[in-house]
Amino acid sequence: MRLSSMADYAVVTMSAAARHCGGSRVSAAELAAETGLPVPTVQKLVSRLTAAGLLRSTRGVGGGLKLARPAAAITLADIIEAVEGPIALTQCVDDARADCGLDACCSVKPHWPIVNEALRGALSQVSLIRLAEVTA
Template sequence: MRLSNLADYAVVTMSAAARHCGGVRVSAAELAAETGLPTPTVQKLVSKLTAAGLLRSVRGAGGGLQLARPAAAISVADIVEAVEGPIALTACVDAQDCCYDDACSLKPHWPVVNNALRGALASIPLTQLSGAPEMELTQ
């Protein structure tokens, strides 16, 4: 399994945002400059990450972006799911049009595999990737 570029960029963007933890707000343009990602890509990601409740956007003077919760409470799984949807190695778990569905002996086992993968990604907090302090809270 390989993450899409967008999911990879989301982890990079959130790691950069986490380094600004503690009430400092940052713009999408600043995150783009820090990460080397194109500004339109970061803006698209910011929209998805905000909708997922991982980033908070504040308008007006002194506005900008900040983590919606402490970096230690955001996992890689949270970020990937914000961009990609539920974590699954195969589409057949939810697919209704699989031509092998009736004869598939593996289908009942895929949820176990998918849960293990999600659990592994959920065990990695954003602080581990960003160098952000474990206990620092957002304001």
């Protein structure tokens, strides 16, 4: 299992946003400069993260981006789901994607929700505040 580049970049972007202490606002361009990511990529991520309620965007003078809630209340699972959608190791748990030829006779399918919940639970234990810590 591997995160997409966009999910990885979202974690990096949110970590950079969390390091702006005291709720100060930061621009997408500043986040791009701090992270080394291209500005268009950060802008796309900011749009998704804002839509997911993880960032708050304010336009105009004194505007910019800031976390929508405290970093301790945002988890790795929240960030990944903002970019990737619900955490699931297989597509068969999504009723809208019933394209598996084994669906009717699969004995494993009932167990995937348990696995997915365990994975989401583990990712939910990692807070943004922890991800934003700067290590020497």
